Amino acid sequence: MNTQALDRRALGRTLTKLANASAVELAQRPLREPPASHARRIGITGAPGAGKSTLLGHLALQRACNGRLGVLAVDPSSPKSGGAILGDRVRMDELAGASELYIRSLGSRRTSDGLADNMSEMLDAMDDFGFAEVLLETVGVGQAEYAVRVQVDTLVLVLLPDSGDTVQAMKAGIMEMADIFVVNKADLPGAQKMATDIKRIAAISRQLQGAWIPPVLLASASQPESIETLSEAIDRHQAWLTADPRQQALREQRARYRLKRLLEIRAADVIARQDAAFFTAPLERQLELALELLVSKTFSL
Numbered sequence: 001m002n003t004q005a006l007d008r009r010a011l012g013r014t015l016t017k018l019a020n021a022s023a024v025e026l027a028q029r030p031l032r033e034p035p036a037s038h039a040r041r042i043g044i045t046g047a048p049g050a051g052k053s054t055l056l057g058h059l060a061l062q063r064a065c066n067g068r069l070g071v072l073a074v075d076p077s078s079p080k081s082g083g084a085i086l087g088d089r090v091r092m093d094e095l096a097g098a099s100e101l102y103i104r105s106l107g108s109r110r111t112s113d114g115l116a117d118n119m120s121e122m123l124d125a126m127d128d129f130g131f132a133e134v135l136l137e138t139v140g141v142g143q144a145e146y147a148v149r150v151q152v153d154t155l156v157l158v159l160l161p162d163s164g165d166t167v168q169a170m171k172a173g174i175m176e177m178a179d180i181f182v183v184n185k186a187d188l189p190g191a192q193k194m195a196t197d198i199k200r201i202a203a204i205s206r207q208l209q210g211a212w213i214p215p216v217l218l219a220s221a222s223q224p225e226s227i228e229t230l231s232e233a234i235d236r237h238q239a240w241l242t243a244d245p246r247q248q249a250l251r252e253q254r255a256r257y258r259l260k261r262l263l264e265i266r267a268a269d270v271i272a273r274q275d276a277a278f279f280t281a282p283l284e285r286q287l288e289l290a291l292e293l294l295v296s297k298t299f300s301l
């Protein structure tokens with residue numbers, strides 16, 4: 001339990017700085033000490049307009065009693081329409097006064113990849129600020145998904161009834177990545193059929209013994225009990241993770257991904273700084289020099 005009050009301004013500043021940082025700036029930051037505790041990380045992803053923000057808003061209200069709760073939303077609709085999350089903001093801010101809810105909408109100015117990258121640092125910052133849980137909204141079923149997958153413990157994939165989303169998701173391999181499927185806007189026709197289709201696909205791809213079988217849920221903004229059911233499924237998945245050695249594997253995967261990314265960024269930076277003459281040296285010599293530069297303290301300028 002966190003006893004210190006949340007410093008919203010400091011957190012806001014930190015997140016803004018991280019959101020705007022270039023990859024090289026991020027890689028050049030002093031390496032950070034492991035935090036005292038890790039927030040539960042729950043990712044909500046799905047195609048644009050699937051109703052993620054709306055769902056997340058309701059989910060946040062539902063889960064805000066579980067300790068300091070952060071919501072980070074990559075919400076492209078927010079600058080134009082105010083976005084669903086921002087629409088709910090008044091209600092949420094009221095709640096935030098009493099408990100510890102922090103909501104941050106992030107425009108998608110950057111490419112989705114870049115944003116997913118900075119997201120890793122932003123999530124770390126949430127740990128540093130003592131959050132018990134972070135809900136993260138990301139758009140789309142695409143390249144950035146793997147980056148998101150390794151950053152969160154529980155990944156919820158939001159699909160629409162009858163939209164061809166499933167085919168898209170299968171192509172991107174995200175069906176294997178999701179821990180919970182939600183057929184959202186279940187008030188629209190085709191939801192039940194869609195759920196049946198996904199159940200079949202999900203069951204086929206997870207046949208290992210003891211494996212988590214992703215539940216396929218129907219949800220709708222107008223049905224509060226469907227949000228409760230989703231919230232319970234998230235709790236069940238979190239409990240399963242705690243009891244399962246896979247949690248360790250997930251942390252390890254995250255650590256591997258982080259190191260790989262750090263090395264890639266630093267290597268790209270070292271290479272970018274060399275002039276034409278550098279590349280006339282024999283390749284072995286180039287490699288030697290590059291490795292020297294990579295480990296040299298002068299990197300952190």
Ligand SMILES: Nc1nc2c(ncn2[C@@H]2O[C@H](COP(=O)(O)OP(=O)(O)OP(=O)(O)O)[C@@H](O)[C@H]2O)c(=O)[nH]1
Pocket residue numbers: 047048049050051052053054055074075076077083084085139184185186187188219220221222
């Ligand atoms: N019929 C129906 N419409 C919904 C439901 N939930 C959300 N919507 C509507 O769907 C539209 C998109 O909702 P958002 O929550 O902004 O969707 P999103 O996935 O966050 O959208 P992006 O962030 O732009 O990708 C809005 O007009 C919502 O009012 C639902 O349960 N049923």
Ligand SMILES: [Mg+2]
Pocket residue numbers: 052053054073074075076077083084137
């Ligand atoms: Mg949204």
